[in-house]
Amino acid sequence: xxxxxxxxxxxxxxxxxxxxxxxxxxxxxxxxxxxxxxxxxxxxxxxxxxxxxxxxxxxxxxxxxxxxxxxxxxxxxxxxxxxxxxxxxxxxxxxxxxxxxxxxxxxxxxxxxxxxxxxxxxxxxxxxxxxxxxxxxxxxxxxxxxxxxxxxxxxxxxxxxxxxxxxxxxxxxxxxxxxxxxxxxxxxxxxxxxxxxxxxxxxxxxxxxxxxxxxxxxxxxxxxxxxxxxxxxxxxxxxxxxxxxxxxxxxxxxxxxxxxxxxxxxxxxxxxxxxxxxxxxxxxxxxxxxxxxxxxxxxxxxxxxxxxxxxxxxxxxxxxxxxxxxxxxxxxxxxxxxxxxxxxxxxxxxxxxxxxx
Ligand SMILES: Nc1ncnc2c1ncn2[C@@H]1O[C@H](COP(=O)(O)OP(=O)(O)OP(=O)(O)O)[C@@H](O)[C@H]1O
Ligand SMILES: [Mg+2]
Numbered sequence: 267x268x269x270x271x272x273x274x275x276x277x278x279x280x281x282x283x284x285x286x287x288x289x290x291x292x293x294x295x296x297x298x299x300x301x302x303x304x305x306x307x308x309x310x311x312x313x314x315x316x317x318x319x320x321x322x323x324x325x326x327x328x329x330x331x332x333x334x335x336x337x338x339x340x341x342x343x344x345x346x347x348x349x350x351x352x353x354x355x356x357x358x359x360x361x362x363x364x365x366x367x368x369x370x371x372x373x374x375x376x377x378x379x380x381x382x383x384x385x386x387x388x389x390x391x392x393x394x395x396x397x398x399x400x401x402x403x404x405x406x407x408x409x410x411x412x413x414x415x416x417x418x419x420x421x422x423x424x425x426x427x428x429x430x431x432x433x434x435x436x437x438x439x440x441x442x443x444x445x446x447x448x449x450x451x452x453x454x455x456x457x458x459x460x461x462x463x464x465x466x467x468x469x470x471x472x473x474x475x476x477x478x479x480x481x482x483x484x485x486x487x488x489x490x491x492x493x494x495x496x497x498x499x500x501x502x503x504x505x506x507x508x509x510x511x512x513x514x515x516x517x518x519x520x521x522x523x524x525x526x527x528x529x530x531x532x533x534x535x536x537x538x539x540x541x542x543x544x545x546x547x548x549x550x551x552x553x554x555x556x557x558x559x560x561x562x563x564x565x566x567x568x569x570x571x572x573x574x575x576x577x578x579x580x581x582x583x584x585x586x587x588x589x590x591x592x593x594x595x596x597x598x599x600x601x602x603x604x605x606x607x608x609x610x611x612x613x614x615x616x617x618x619x620x621x622x623x
Contacts, residue, residue: 267377267380267381267382267384267385267386267387268385268386268387268407268408268513268517269374269377269386269387269389269405269406269407269408270288270386270387270388270389270406270407270408270409270410270444270513271388271389271391271402271403271405271406271408271409271410271441272284272285272288272388272389272390272391272409272410272411272412273391273399273402273403273409273410273411273426274393274411274412274413274422274423274426275393275394275395275399275422275425275426275429276393276418276419276422277393278393279412279413279414279419279422279448279449280412280414280448280449280477281305281390281391281393281412282305282309282310282313282390282487283313283412283448283477283483283487284410284412284446284448284477285301285310285388285389285390286301286310286313286314286390286487286492287483287492287493287494287506288388288410288506288509288510288513289301289347289386289388289492290347290492290493290494290506291492291494291503291506291507291509291510292346292385292386292388292510292513293344293345293346293347294346294494294507294510295507295510295511295514296346297346297385297386297510298346298383298384298385298386299346299347299348299384299385299386299387299388300336300340300347300348300349300350300380300383300384300386300387300388301314301343301347301348301349301350301387301388301389301390302325302349302350302373302377302387302388302389302390302402303324303325303349303350303351303352303390304325304352304356304373304389304390304391304392304398304399304401304402305352305356305390305391305392305393305398306352306353306354306355306356306357306392306398307352307354307392308351308352308353308354308356309390309487310349310352310390311349311351311352311353312487312490313486313487313490313491313492314343314349314490314491314492315489315490315491316341316343316349316351316490318351318352318353318354321339321341321351321353323338323339324339324350324351324352324353324355324356325339325350325351325352325353325356325373326352326353326355326356326358326359327339328350328372328373328376329356329359329363329372329373329401330359330362330363332607332608332620332622333608333622335376335379336350336376336377336379336380337380339351348384356398359397359398360396360397360398363397366607367602367604367606367607367609367617368604368605368606368607369397369607370397370400370401370404371401371404371405371605371607372401372607373389373401373402373404373405374401374404374405374406375534375605375606375607377405378536387405389402389405389406395429400433403430403433403439403441404433404437404439406441407441407442408441408442408443408444409430409441409442409443409444410444410445410446410473411423411426411443411444411445411446412446412447412448412477413445413446413447413448413464414447414448414449414450415447415449415450415456415457415460415461416460417460420460420463420464420467423445423464423468424467427443430443443471444471444473444513444516445464445468445471445472445473446473446475446476446477446509447461447464447472447473447476447477448476448477449477449478449479450476450477450478450479451478451479452476452478461476473509473512474512475505475508475509475512476505477505477506477509478501478502478505480499480502482496482499482502483502486499493506494506534603534605534606534607534608534619534621535603535606535621537623538582540582540584541582541583541584541585542582542583542584542585542621542623543580543581543582544556544570544580544581544582544583544592544603545573545578545579545580545605546570546578546579546580546594546596546603546604546605547577547578547579547604547605548579548594548596549577551579551596551597552597553569553596553597554569554570554572554579554594554595554596554597555567555568555569555570555594555595556568556570556581556583556592556593556594556595557592557593557594557595557600558590558591558592558593558618558621559590559591559592560583560585560590560592567595568581568583569581570594579594585621585623586623587623588623589620589621589622589623590620590621590623591610591612591618591619591620591621592618592619592621593618593619600616602616602617602618602619603619606619606620606621608620608621608622
């Protein structure tokens with residue numbers, strides 16, 4: 267599964283247009299695609315004729331409620347594309363999750379559970395850098411930054427690169443960046459100048475394909491369909507198909523293994539072939555034990571082993587389906603699982619991590 271977030275803090279540069287039409291183009295190439303609407307404006311949902319009045323659950327519930335799964339929120343568009351719709355209430359999530367554990371990794375942790383169902387996940391993000399955009403970035407292995415050919419958007423691009431570098435430093439998560447020129451009138455000298463400028467600064471990241479200016483995009487969005495549903499738009503459709511193909515070709519440049527490892531770090535316990543894998547990133551620990559309802563909260567716990575390959579402390583247990591509370595004991599100190607957002611208060615007023623199988 268490749269997860270690509272379409273981001274840019276600048277409003278109206280084409281994030282939603284690119285997200286919808288790229289998802290549809292990948293579908294035309296017979297890929298299984300999930301489009302995630304992570305913008306309270308819900309333009310990606312509305313642009314595919316999915317109204318939040320008609321759906322029960324949205325990305326708001328997905329981020330907020332530990333028990334809501336991707337499957338509960340999916341809305342099927344066609345054989346190749348599903349969407350996780352959004353609703354305006356998503357704008358409240360930043361405040362509601364303030365101080366909650368793992369709030370920036372919630373989307374990624376949920377998506378990893380759906381990794382066998384989709385070949386591509388495309389995330390449409392809002393025009394600011396807040397909790398939602400962080401969720402979109404942390405869940406992604408790649409980002410597409412749409413830029414319009416203007417000097418103003420060039421400045422925005424420099425700022426965005428700084429934000430990405432900061433995120434990279436703080437989370438040790440590296441995303442591959444693709445800069446996509448959108449809304450270009452190719453024949454003008456001004457456009458050519460801007461493209462030349464972009465090539466100068468971003469040659470490694472700049473995509474070969476560019477997306478032309480056309481009023482058809484607005485019309486398509488109003489009709490609730492991708493450009494592929496519109497008549498007389500062959501040239502535009504070809505551009506998006508070429509964009510999808512270019513991304514397909516770029517796959518060899520990606521360190522897919524790094525992305526997988528990153529996703530594992532994001533996540534609390536994971537179902538694996540042999541049972542349930544618990545893991546913890548505690549680089550300076552001398553010993554780590556796991557304890558919980560499955561050991562009757564024994565003070566000794568079960569010894570976890572450090573995996574030399576990725577440095578994580580790990581243990582795999584056989585557990586029957588059910589709910590289990592657990593904690594880690596790191597150098598004698600009891601902590602909850604920093605990568606598991608599901609938790610309940612115990613009788614001592616501390617949080618136990620909660621595993622639901
Ligand atoms: N290539 C294009 N040609 C013509 N119009 C375009 C193009 N791309 C986007 N637009 C139009 O520009 C407007 C803004 O586009 P869009 O909603 O995709 O931007 P956005 O970055 O998602 O905005 P926001 O930051 O508000 O989420 C829309 O009306 C859209 O139809
Ligand atoms: Mg948008």
